[in-house]
Amino acid sequence: MRISLFITCYNDTLFPKTGQSVVRVLERLGHTVDFPADQTCCGQMHFNTGYQQEALPLMRRMTEVFRDAEIICAPSSSCVALIREQYQKLAESSGDASLIAAVNEFVPKVYEFSELLVQKLGVEDVGAYYPHRVTYHASCHLLRGLKAADLQLRLLRNVRAIELVPLEEMDVCCGFGGTFSIKNPDVSAAMLADKMKAVLNTRAEICTAGDNSCLMHIEGGLHRLRTGVRTVHLAEILASTEAGEP
Amino acid sequence: MTVRVADAASAAKFPILANGLVEDSQIRQNVRHATNVIQNKRARVVAEQHDWQQLRESASKIKEHTLQYLDRYLEEFESACIRAGGQVHWAIDADEANRIIVGLMQNAIEKNGWTREVIKVKTMTSDEIGLNHALEAAGIQPHETDLADMIIQLGEDKPSHIVVPALHKNRTQVREIFARKMGLPELGEKPQDLTDAARNYLRDKFEKVKIGFSGANFLIAETGGVCVVESEGNGRMCLTLPEMLITVAGIEKVIPRQQDLEVFLQLLPRSATGERMNPYNTLWTGVHEGDGPREFHIVLLDNGRSSILADKESRQTLHCIRCGACLNACPVYSRTGGHAYGSIYAGPIGAILTPQLQSMKHSQSLPFASSLCGACYEVCPVRINIPDVLLHLRGKVVERQQNSLSRGVSIEAVAMKAVAFIYAHPRLYALGQKFARVAQKVLVRKGWIHWLPGMLGGWTAVRDVKQLPDEPFRDWWAKREAAKRDEPMEKSYGG
Structure with missing residues (x-):
């Protein structure tokens, strides 16, 4: 199957290893990956901060850049949630019939990485090997937006040699919330403190999730306190084999 | 009135x-x-x-x-x-x-x-x-x-x-x-x-x-x-x-x-x-x-x-039966209690109700008092999509701010527009990535950034940020594609 990767702007810039891991997993499963080079951002930050008019041209770009794609995969549930929950409404608000049509065609082609693996490709065991003690945080958009946290746990349970430890209050927000963490730094920090406490209580070496945005937030706190716990995107765990980690 | x-x-x-x-x-x-x-x-x-x-x-x-x-x-x-x-x-x-x-x-x-x-x-x-x-x-x-x-x-x-x-x-x-x-x-x-x-x-x-x-x-x-x-x-x-x-x-x-x-x-x-x-x-x-x-x-x-009632997008706010389930489920409310909302209506429902009752003229920080985690929507017995209404109201707040000349232009609005412009131009975006990699050097200590200026300072007050990687994904991909193109040729030379 030909799969077009929407890496998302922050994964592209900050977490290239996640994108490399997605490519590695999909190719290992026998699929062809392409990467439309003109892609930038889905408009999430703008839309969620109230700059919805600024998000509109970015949405238009997305439909143009991925016009020829058959299936689009993004390793970020918050971007996929925005596309799925807001794109059609945003297009309708523009009153532009061709944009509405383009968006209607684009949206059903978009899958979050674990949705693609489990729901579209029917794979729960990707042949990964990861000999670490790991805990899993269900990011809010994955859990409540896409309702796909269960898919990620199924993928993780099939990883060989992994020691998966349940995270207390796995379903509670880590406090990132995009610009929320900048606009409400105190409340965000208070939420982060509780998330870190739960992570540390698991005595895991690694905290994983399907969203680097949450992980960047959690890791930022864990590193500041020199806890020695790090965060790794789910795709990187799934890409790991006995031959090594990405 | x-x-x-x-x-x-x-x-x-x-x-x-x-x-x-x-x-x-x-x-x-x-x-x-x-x-x-x-x-x-x-x-x-x-x-x-x-x-x-x-x-x-x-x-x-x-x-x-x-x-x-x-x-x-x-x-x-x-x-x-x-x-x-x-x-x-x-x-x-x-x-x-x-x-x-x-x-x-x-x-x-x-x-x-x-x-x-x-x-x-x-x-x-x-x-x-x-x-x-x-x-x-x-x-x-x-x-x-x-x-x-x-x-x-x-x-x-x-x-x-x-x-x-x-x-x-x-x-x-x-x-x-x-x-x-x-x-x-x-x-x-x-x-x-x-x-x-x-x-x-x-x-x-x-x-x-x-x-x-x-x-x-x-x-x-x-x-x-x-x-x-x-x-x-x-x-x-x-x-x-x-x-x-x-x-x-x-x-x-x-x-x-x-x-x-x-x-x-x-x-x-x-x-x-x-x-x-x-x-x-x-x-x-x-x-x-x-x-x-x-x-x-x-x-x-x-x-x-x-x-x-007149606003089709947020009319569902009026479905509320005041059960308070969204307050109890909200990770923001549970860290601050109700007095942070400055209104007798606290929590997620308060964040959408209070500003709307006042025609968006006051309490404009409330629609932003949420990480959009969706826990409120999940528990709401009358299915008010609070995150959706919050987003709608954020749009209204920004619109009001942009229309009000007396406030001048906010740094946030300028930054948002600049970033949107960069995102609309892939070459500028790639250039931006390169510039950021160079610019961060003054802030990076052993692979991490511990301090950021201005609005971003709230982040580094309690969190570190990893330095930008040497190579964004797109560069890695471009090199890999170039190598793939070269590979068969090398083979044919070799053969």
Whole structure:
């Protein structure tokens, strides 16, 4: 199957290893990956901060850049949630019939990485090997937006040699919330403190999730306190084999 | 018309109020404990209701339908209520509602020579319009009879939760308030001691006060009936013992038929207090000879509601049945408590309701007081998509700011527009990545950034940021593609 990767702007810039891991997993499963080079951002930050008019041209770009794609995969549930929950409404608000049509065609082609693996490709065991003690945080958009946290746990349970430890209050927000963490730094920090406490209580070496945005937030706190716990995107765990980690 | 939601218009911004509250260990402890207890109780009784999702769907549909025909249902309620012997008043805003209510009480007191006091059932709408201030100004003493509201009134405090207004106070603090205000220095702090004290204090009021005041959970258009649910029975006392009863209700409280209560009376108690049924469900229709108050008045309050009704995107805000489940589920509320919202309506529902009631002119930091985690939507018994409404309102706030010349141009708006421009141009975007990699060098220490300037400083106050990787994904991909293209050629040379 030909799969077009929407890496998302922050994964592209900050977490290239996640994108490399997605490519590695999909190719290992026998699929062809392409990467439309003109892609930038889905408009999430703008839309969620109230700059919805600024998000509109970015949405238009997305439909143009991925016009020829058959299936689009993004390793970020918050971007996929925005596309799925807001794109059609945003297009309708523009009153532009061709944009509405383009968006209607684009949206059903978009899958979050674990949705693609489990729901579209029917794979729960990707042949990964990861000999670490790991805990899993269900990011809010994955859990409540896409309702796909269960898919990620199924993928993780099939990883060989992994020691998966349940995270207390796995379903509670880590406090990132995009610009929320900048606009409400105190409340965000208070939420982060509780998330870190739960992570540390698991005595895991690694905290994983399907969203680097949450992980960047959690890791930022864990590193500041020199806890020695790090965060790794789910795709990187799934890409790991006995031959090594990405 | 001047819409007023208590003193929300003059409240400080959410991040400022929250700053002090997240550091208040007592409040953090009390709020965390109370919201956990209610949440767990709710989860248990919701799990046993197998048609919960269908009930939510029904409730949402009933509310949607009612709001679509609100004018008709309100008129239907009005005529049915009058037929049953009630008197109906319409108030456009808080001031008008207060004038009507105070006027009715003044007249009755003068005519009958009653004591200048009123006993009150728990009502948020009364707090919204600031009725107690208006009553006190007119020389009428309001007595809150709901245990939690009484704690707030005696403690000269403000409510911090829609259902459990004194949730931020623990038992020791309540004992202290009661001991001081009721003159009971020896009072114990066991729940029994505190309820006994409250009962003695209130019983005297129930016996002598001739005017009762309440809000309403539901108004039934078909019958003209009013429904109030509560847990203590003090509400029932206020609704049945006095000679005169006055009720204030937002116009969105109407439901078409008595039968619709079947849906709401299953959803509300389970969502609000984790009970299968409210201990007291009082339902009355007008007045009845020899039974209950002789005179019944209802004040139907707009106070900004019809402007919410006019907005198709956020009209669902008016579905709210004030169960408070979204507050208990909210990770933001549970860290700050209700006072951070600067309004009597706290938590996620407050974040969308308060600014909208005030036509988005005040409380503009509230739509941003959410990480958009969606926990509120998940528990809402009438399926209000609060995250969606928050986003809609954020758009309105930004639009207002951009249209208001006096504020000038905000740094945020400039940054957002600049980033949008960069994102619209892939080459500029790639250049931006390169520039950031170079620019970060002054900030990076051993692979991490510990300090960022300006607005971003809030992030690095408690978090580090990893330095940007040497190569963004797109560069890695481009190299790999180039290598792939070269590979077969090399092979052919080699062969």
